[in-house]
Amino acid sequence: MFVSTHAPSGFESDHAVTTAPCIDIDLPAFWSDPYPTLAELRRNAPIAFIPQLGSTIFCRRDDIFVSEKQVNIFSSHQPQGLMNKLMGHNMMRKDGDAHMSERAAIFPAVSPKTVKSHWSMQFQAHADRIIDNLEPGLPIDFCKGFALPFSAECLKSITGLTNMRFEDMDAWSQAMIDGIANYAGVPEIEARCHAATAGIDAAIDDMAPVLSKQPDQSLLGVMLKADMPMDNIRANIKLAISGGQNEPRDAISGTVWALLTHPDQLAKVLSGQYPWMQVFEEYARWISPIGMSPRRVAKPWTIRDIDFEPEDRIFFMFGSANRDEQYFDRPEAFDLSRDASKSIAFGAGPHFCAGAWAARSMVADVALPTLFKRLRNLRLVEGEAVRIGGWAFRGLLNLPVIWDSADH
Numbered sequence: 001m002f003v004s005t006h007a008p009s010g011f012e013s014d015h016a017v018t019t020a021p022c023i024d025i026d027l028p029a030f031w032s033d034p035y036p037t038l039a040e041l042r043r044n045a046p047i048a049f050i051p052q053l054g055s056t057i058f059c060r061r062d063d064i065f066v067s068e069k070q071v072n073i074f075s076s077h078q079p080q081g082l083m084n085k086l087m088g089h090n091m092m093r094k095d096g097d098a099h100m101s102e103r104a105a106i107f108p109a110v111s112p113k114t115v116k117s118h119w120s121m122q123f124q125a126h127a128d129r130i131i132d133n134l135e136p137g138l139p140i141d142f143c144k145g146f147a148l149p150f151s152a153e154c155l156k157s158i159t160g161l162t163n164m165r166f167e168d169m170d171a172w173s174q175a176m177i178d179g180i181a182n183y184a185g186v187p188e189i190e191a192r193c194h195a196a197t198a199g200i201d202a203a204i205d206d207m208a209p210v211l212s213k214q215p216d217q218s219l220l221g222v223m224l225k226a227d228m229p230m231d232n233i234r235a236n237i238k239l240a241i242s243g244g245q246n247e248p249r250d251a252i253s254g255t256v257w258a259l260l261t262h263p264d265q266l267a268k269v270l271s272g273q274y275p276w277m278q279v280f281e282e283y284a285r286w287i288s289p290i291g292m293s294p295r296r297v298a299k300p301w302t303i304r305d306i307d308f309e310p311e312d313r314i315f316f317m318f319g320s321a322n323r324d325e326q327y328f329d330r331p332e333a334f335d336l337s338r339d340a341s342k343s344i345a346f347g348a349g350p351h352f353c354a355g356a357w358a359a360r361s362m363v364a365d366v367a368l369p370t371l372f373k374r375l376r377n378l379r380l381v382e383g384e385a386v387r388i389g390g391w392a393f394r395g396l397l398n399l400p401v402i403w404d405s406a407d408h
Contacts, residue, residue, distance in 0.1 A: 019307045020056045023048040034291070034391040035332065038320040047306050054183060055294070055313040061321035063303065065344060067295075068316055074295040102236065105226040109158065109219045112357045118217050119158065119358060123366040126153040131374055136406050139381045142399040143253045146371070151249035154362050158355075159240055160211055160218030161203045172196035173245035176238060181392060200238055240355065247289045248359050250395025252367045254388075255283040257399055258334050259372075260380050265336050270372065274336045280364040284322075284345035286334045291319035292392045318344055319394065375403040 023045055025037055030052075038059055041048055046060040058064050067074050108114060130149050134140065152166035161169075179193025207220060208230075215221040219240055223233045259266040259279065268274055297312040308314075323331035327342045346356040372378065380386070381400035388396050 018049055018056050018309070018312050019305075020047050020049045021045045023050055025050055025052050027052045030391055031389055034319060034394075035323060038317060038323065039325075042320060042324060047304055053315065055315045056308070057292075057315045057317050057320075059317050059320040061324040061327055061342070061344065064316045064318070064321045067303065067314075068293070068344075073298055073301045074314055074316075075298040076295060077298075102228065102232060105223055105228055106219055106236065109217055109222045110355055110358050114217055115357045115361045119154075120361050120365055122157050123154050123362050124370070126150055126157075127366050127370045128374075131370065131406055134406065136375075136403055139384075139400055139402045142256060142401045143249070143396055147249045147253040147256075147367075147399075150252065150367060151245055151362070154248070154358075155241065155244045158219060158244065158358060159237055160207055160216065160220030161200070161237070163206050164203050168199060169241065170245055170249070172199055173241050176242040177246060177393060180242070197238060200241060201234060204234055204237060243290075244355055244358075246393055246395065248362045250289045250393070251280065251284060251359070251363050253396045253399050254287050254289070255279060255363065255368060256371065256378075256401070257380075257386060257396055258283050258286070260378070260401070262334055265334070266372075268336065275364075276368045277360065277364040278336060278340070279368060280360060281340045281343065281345075282334065282336050282338065285328070285340045285343035286322070287388075287394055288319040288322050288345050289393060289395055290345065291390065291394050292317050319391065374407045376405045376407065378403040 023041065030037055041057070041059045046063060047056060047058055049056045058067060127150055130146055130153070134145060140146075148170050149166045152169035155169055155173075156162050156164055156166065173196075175192040175196035178189050179196075182189040182193070204220065208224060211218065211221045212224050215225045220233065220237060223236065228236075259269065265274070269276070269279055293316045295314040295316065297308045297310055297314060299310055301308045322328070322343045322345060325331055328338065328340075346359075378401060381402050384400040386396060386400070387398055388394070
């Protein structure tokens with residue numbers, strides 16, 4: 001059932017130009033658990049204007065899979081968008097040749113070959129070092145104790161900003177995420193975002209001379225080697241940090257939680273019945289760390305008898321597509337026996353996540369097997385609640401765990 005609420009300040013509450021049905025949602029409930037609302041929308045209004053979000057959302061996998069590839073209609077180029085204003089014009093907000101040329105420039109840093117031959121060993125070293133410093137027998141918040149520093153240390157390596165503290169990497173990433181979702185224009189949120197981007201610019205300024213003289217395989221190194229304009233380099237580094245920290249962090253914590261709450265499936269993984277990559281792919285389908293991707297309508301268009309006009313704002317709801325009943329049986333269940341290949345957790349089309357291979361390596365090749373191999377009897381702390389939230393980005397807010405001892 002949809003609950004009518006007033007649109008928050010800063011959101012458009014009018015029906016805009018689209019002829020999509022106008023559906024009110026309870027925004028706090030949607031943040032806590034978007035899936036019941038998304039399931040009802042898939043059944044009754046798969047394309048709907050949501051006043052509380054100021055956007056028309058696409059909820060079915062077929063519509064999203066096709067429309068995301070139509071970049072001449074549903075454009076990533078959003079010159080007036082918050083991401084461009086706060087972080088610079090990065091490749092995620094470009095289409096066509098402009099997008100592909102920058103994507104090609106960064107590819108040597110994040111290609112499957114580079115990830116396997118270069119980054120995976122560094123990822124493993126980060127994981128082992130962090131685990132070595134954890135105290136067995138004492139309860140910890142796994143999100144803060146392992147997932148956060150591991151994701152941040154890996155991202156420091158990939159970006160080339162090894163001069164940053166992992167705490168700053170995480171905090172600045174979150175500040176930018178909050179900033180680009182700050183449709184209500186809260187001054188404090190915007191100020192934190194500006195402080196974060198200034199900190200990243202300073203880190204780039206420190207490392208750029210070093211990597212110009214001795215280029216490496218980091219994002220900063222390969223972009224400098226490709227003679228990309230510095231404004232573009234800065235924007236793309238900020239893009240990598242805004243998306244490259246929270247998503248692996250949340251996927252690691254979330255997948256550990258999923259396995260600890262499904263011990264029968266964990267046993268099958270540990271016995272070799274299911275590979276770690278299958279675990280990661282099913283988790284990313286079940287709880288999509290990236291739940292939504294925005295687009296701007298570039299020209300008049302009609303889909304499902306719904307008309308759109310230029311400048312209409314669209315949200316492709318990946319989290320809904322990955323629970324589409326037409327593709328996934330019992331989509332609300334975490335089930336390692338299912339074929340998750342139709343998931344679009346990393347997007348589709350030309351804007352498929354450029355960091356997907358690095359994320360898969362971090363989570364499935366390194367973090368998960370290392371954690372369950374080294375932390376004996378890893379388990380949840382009894383009596384402590386696990387909290388999860390978000391719809392655009394969704395992840396655990398805490399994960400209280402304990403284990404008996406650590407193997408080397």
